[in-house]
Amino acid sequence: MAWPSNHRTTEEDRQRWRDTYADSDAAAGIVTTEDFEPFKQRNDMFTRAFWDDTVRSKHTDGFFQSYRMKANYRNGDGFRQKDFALRNASWLISDVISNRSADQGRREGFQAPISEDTPVAETKVEIDNPMAMAAEIKRIARFFGADLVGLTDFDDRWIYSSRVDTRDFSDAENTLPVGLTSVIVLGHKMDQELVATYPSALAGAATGREYSHEAAIVIQLAAYIRNLGYQAVPSMNDTGLVIPFAIKAGLGEYARNQMVITPEFGPRLRFSKIFTNLPLSHDAPRPLGVRAFCDICTECADACPAKALPYGPPEVSAASEASAIQGVRKWTSDAKACFQYWAKLQSDCAICMRVCPFNRDFDKLTDRLWRKLALGRWRKLALWLDKRSNRAKRLKPKDWWDGA
Template sequence: MNAHRNGPKSFSDSDAGIDITDDFERFSQRNDIFSRAFWDERIRSAKTDGFFASYRMEAAPRRGDGFTQRDFALRNASWLSSDILSERGAADGKREGFQAPIAYDTPVAAEQMEIGDPQRMSKEIKRIAEFFGADLCAVTELDDRWHYETRVDTRDMSAAPNHLPSGITHVIVLGHEMDAELVATYPSALAGAATGREYSHEAAIVMQLAAYIRNLGYEAVASMNDTALVIPYALKAGLGEYARNQMVITPEFGPRLRFSKIFTSLPLHSDQPKKLGVAEFCNICTKCADACPVKALPFGPPDVSTQTSSIKGVRKWTSNAEKCFGFWAKMASDCAICLRVCPFNRDFSKWRHKLWLKLALSPWRKFALTLDRHRGARIKPSTWWARTK
């Protein structure tokens, strides 16, 4: 694995709004809350086991709007392509795209195409990413600090080596928009289809884009939740800014995105990180923390976390992962109320929302927050189903 690059074209952590302290430690994937639910008795329970079983329809659906058999059926169907991919390496303890990178389906071509202009190549990669279905694409340099110290062997949930091929220099970060109408129904099993659909979409997109790069003669490792933390890479690539709700706020889709990535040796030009003004807005807004049913989100300023399931030595807003996942387990589905109520969860293709965004990212942010007072209400899942008739 390559070391952190500090060349003349590198951008600083502060450029991306990242605050590293002297106590920084790389994160071990075994400590993420989903992995801990399999080995840590402080987390694992009948409810957490039922949460995972519900994705296989082995747990009886709850009664109530948004948690019927039909809701769970759509959610689980939306995950299908991602699930098929993730099971390919099960015999070797590799859950591809989650606890291990996606294995090569095409070799690296023996003949390497000459890249004369990395900046032009970056533009081409973005065009191809859009062709395959990505909604956002940006490039940044490799930075080992965000890579898991170890990955997870899913056979016994033990720590396993986390390596990339030699010669990797850049990371291509891709954004995938979640369905706004489904997001509006959180918390519900139905809303989980918005997440699952994008995992299935991104699985296909990263594999296709990585195959294209390998056919050019360069290394390309397709990656979803595995190998490295994607949020710091999205920030360094200039796709958006970190928010109180633990998400990346983008000017195009707000927080309504899933991210994937490709590690590559292809000569590329890095994009510049941007400070948009999101942090200043989050300093005066606590809508996500107010709306969280289990109060897992912080109300105060960014701080350094000492929690097991968070990275050490980064001053940022950090959720209580144990409280958050406990609520997920109780519902037998994911929760993104914090995404739904976020003032940036808007359709920025419309002029009135573009105008609001300018206000929110300016000294007029308090006025923008006032204008958002009555937005973010939950839509009943039954209303979504009625629209399909």
Template structure:
């Protein structure tokens, strides 16, 4: 495969996006993702990790603790269902689509092209269609091949195979999907995992529908979720938000409370630009996520190059978590943990004026005051309260 840019050189917009790479930069191998390692790496794979994955198909045995009852697991698993159905379609071919492989075409590329005279108008059209299908955010980034996986995985034996993205892709459409704030407030719990699962199921349908729309216009479009490439750099370059200490993208609409999906395409589109507003400066003084992490997987201090395990990308200066500690905690609880999301000061509903006022303060030189005002927020809500609402 060839792409329009050399993946090992700094690119336009890196500074605005807060991206700093070094000469040691390497494209990330999907095989080293901690979730993939849990299937083949004996230093990560345990009975707990096997049970973790199995629990998403059959509810884990209920145990003591609010938020971990059979119905909590049942709701979580039901929320994941559509994503699971799509993911399993070509498992016999070693393609776990949406996670270890891009999503197969369900519609062909139309033989006749719709002429695009104005890429800016087409970008606006794509954003409108994305919103129609249910995406909460949409931005467009350039095709920056540095963030593609160096290879993908054949899930039959977890061997590396070529990352089969077609040549000629020029843009990455990034979609954001808001997670339910009331469920997020109950992390860590199996109930809260329904917020994650619902958005994976939503994004599976939305990203497939938008890609089908583009192919019907006569252009190539590859629907993608966690597969094919790292979505966070694309989301930042598409102007949707800024990178934070908790490893998430902070957006001005929903803070960190959303999932991302993407579409690779050769449809002529105008690209959005990164929009730094001051999240980095706030995270420099805030350690709420790192303080709250039960296994201390999140970093204190300034961003650094690399990380302390093989699941860290090489040659990028950023905040990097200890993926093994993080996933180990997930496995023990049989569900995902997003305490770092729940306690984040930016986890607010910015549709409300009081939270918009706080955001303005947080992104200003008065950020210490904003952090002080946030000191009592982010506590866990009992999952039973959600059921009894």
């Protein structure tokens, strides 16, 4: 197939899709094939930008330098010095964590697990009720600031086959403690008004703030577990793919825009995770109806300035695409086109998040009623209503600064 598959969904596509997901193995929305291969983190698009000349462009260095007070400030609304200043300040806690082992080739939270700041207690608390312990962990996670918490089993399919030594961007061994049994997945909601200003450097503050939040939260929750006498490895983008774990943990469903749609916040959140051997009961995946909605909706693909998002049904990625996990049937973006647009912009772009019909405030009754339509048989009506609403309109950054 062409990659990405940029054609409109046909009825033939839809029937093939329905047939594909008819079996119970697809309950989590994750379908692997016999060609499945665990992902090498060296092939992550952001890592490739440092070593792969086919990814680099004249804008790449400027993109990374812009996070180090070397942005190309311009008069355009959303790209002024104070916009970059807020974005970069929002990343500060995450940067402190990720940079502390740089001399060892470890970028913690991104290309390596976060270091164990707390030793495992010599005395282990006996746990005879994993269900009660799961409830306790969720309560403690929320106490530290997580907005969503789900628990699933340790599945080594989604662990990177190798991590990256950031000194020379070579493959490095991706090791974890023996005997891990569970993954605690945490969701961190992004600021809705800042998300509404995408694309802008200002909007990047919504991303950076949650990376800083999650860095603190996973370290604290892991410390609690280690104080109980159990292993806990705090993790952000490192070590393994978080989206499959989030779906398996029942937090949401995978969407055309490459994000997990949650019933609480739609696509508007980041995920982190903790690998542990703490005895915990696990949550089940929840097929919500998002997949069926995405079958008829292409708002994210239509709005993508890089034309990086696919039309049509989920497909298995072409073997030539190093940054796409192999042997998984899913919607897959053209990551190279996406990243190069980011580099040109000098900030992250999440227009696809902003325009997603599920990007709503579900505290409001009207949005909860819309969600009920969208996740049921009236999804076409829900899409019709969304297209005729003002919901996805971009908020001008200057209006955000003015407190509009």
